[in-house]
């Protein structure tokens with residue numbers, strides 16, 4: 220049993236393992252075990268006991284999420300399992316690795332998940348740009364069909380499962396799970412009101428579970444090796460391992476599987492090789508573009524959901540973005556907000572009209588046109604746009620997280636921009652475009 | 655489910671080619687109703703024509719049993735459905751946060767000069783359309799861009815020159831990125 224299960228088959232230098240090689244390394248043993256020896260209720264209990272939390276950003280307990288799927292007589296219609304492979308949160312590059320380097324691991328996890336909730340149709344909703352991953356997944360699905368792991372009467376158990384790869388047509392909002400469902404139905408990707416929750420009324424009004432790629436990959440190993448083993452992998456309160464990443468001006472940016480609870484410092488200094496020569500760390504977004512900044516004083520914190528939460532940020536996707544001392548914090552936040560403003564689905568006013576306004580205020584400050592009152596405007600925008608419940612989905616509050624934390628940690632940068640009517644980073648590192 | 659063969663309206667079958675119709679029908683075969691494949695169908699049409707013209711859109715709407723306005727509302731929501739002509743290949747340069755930190759802006763200016771093409775425009779020889787792209791999920795190799803279906807990473811000016819030169823003088827696949 221590998222202590223780094225998710226990447227045990229992964230070698231970026233070669234093609235991913237095919238079905239035969241995957242099976243040789245215990246692949247699909249969990250499918251044999253679950254379908255023949257475990258009831259869906261047994262599997263659900265195992266997932267609950269494992270304390271697995273969703274790896275898509277919100278960290279919701281997977282077992283609990285699944286427990287809301289109706290399991291009594293629903294034979295008159297379909298149930299759906301959807302893999303969220305949209306991966307569009309800026310700074311996130313982990314699901315690509317899992318899909319490009321070990322597609323069978325994801326498919327095995329999806330078969331097990333579908334068995335647990337008794338779904339008969341599964342979709343992999345993948346962003347358009349991941350052509351290679353989509354092709355490899357389709358090839359792996361075809362191999363599974365030929366071998367009888369997918370299709371009708373899987374392993375003679377009477378369980379049927381069809382699996383489709385759906386390649387998206389763009390837009391970050393498709394990653395939000397109810398917007399994703401709208402998009403899979405062929406519509407504009409507007410999020411939906413909850414309740415009803417997708418577990419009850421999701422895709423085409425039927426019970427639907429949406430999970431992140433990495434979450435589903437973990438299912439393979441939890442069923443194979445047990446909940447107790449999975450819990451023992453984490454260093455702190457959270458169980459399992461995680462794909463952590465570091466990008467920005469570090470010596471060795473990348474993505475590594477490490478135990479949950481690995482300290483931030485270890486990630487940056489050991490795995491990412493520390494800062495590039497001539498650059499110092501000023502801050503970081505721990506889990507993608509929509510998480511609050513952390514700074515130097517947080518470096519010894521464990522990358523655990525609750526630890527990072529208590530520090531005022533979110534673990535998010537676990538792939539961090541480093542702000543160095545030669546990059547303008549105001550410019551960085553402007554880039555982030557411009558992304559979110561562009562990607563607003565337009566459904567609700569605070570987000571559709573508010574985010575472009577925030578981007579405008581940040582641009583004014585960044586380009587030396589800012590006034591003191593702009594800081595008050597920004598604070599109000601954080602208050603109104605950033606509050607959960609003021610908008611129809613979490614995109615807009617997520618967008619405001621780096622804004623409010625940047626104003627807290629990099630206040631003097633905002634002030635100098637306004638006072639000097641210029642960006643002091645522009646000389647060394649154009650704030651409108653990095654180095 | 656409606657039978658796709660007998661419901662083929664004349665207009666649709668005269669604009670949409672048999673190859674496109676066959677691919678669209680395959681999608682319809684596992685969808686609960688025809689309009690459910692709207693996005694897949696738009697992508698199929700685009701795959702064959704590089705973009706989705708009004709003529710194609712109208713025919714497709716007809717074929718899927720939707721109004722053209724409804725289908726256009728969907729088409730224009732998604733940034734990777736092109737409702738205007740594009741060149742042979744689309745250059746998508748990531749402009750999100752890590753690529754910004756790593757200096758995509760300079761590269762954007764470089765491409766604009768090198769190809770004499772603005773953002774959203776197509777080169778005179780119809781070879782490239784230059785578009786900005788949100789994070790391409792390769793931030794550890796920033797700055798990155800895609801040319802067609804190929805990802806190119808750890809970019810600098812010299813590398814971009816090499817990629818665009820190779821691409822415009824021969825049809826050889828270069829080895830700069832993972833390929834598809």
Ligand SMILES: Cc1cc2nc3c(=O)[nH]c(=O)nc-3n(C[C@H](O)[C@H](O)[C@H](O)COP(=O)(O)O)c2cc1C
Nearest residue numbers: 273274275303305306307394395396430431434613
């Ligand atoms: C604007 C927005 C974008 C999102 N994008 C993604 C995404 O690309 N991939 C993903 O797995 N989850 C994304 N999520 C989170 C999903 O809504 C959902 O929580 C997740 O897919 C659930 O899977 P999990 O429980 O396995 O984490 C996004 C959420 C929001 C609000």
Ligand code: SF4
Nearest residue numbers: 564566567570611612
């Ligand atoms: S918050 Fe933004 S993305 Fe979410 S529903 Fe409102 S407009 Fe759409």
Ligand code: FES
Nearest residue numbers: 748753789790793
């Ligand atoms: S920010 Fe450019 S690839 Fe992620």
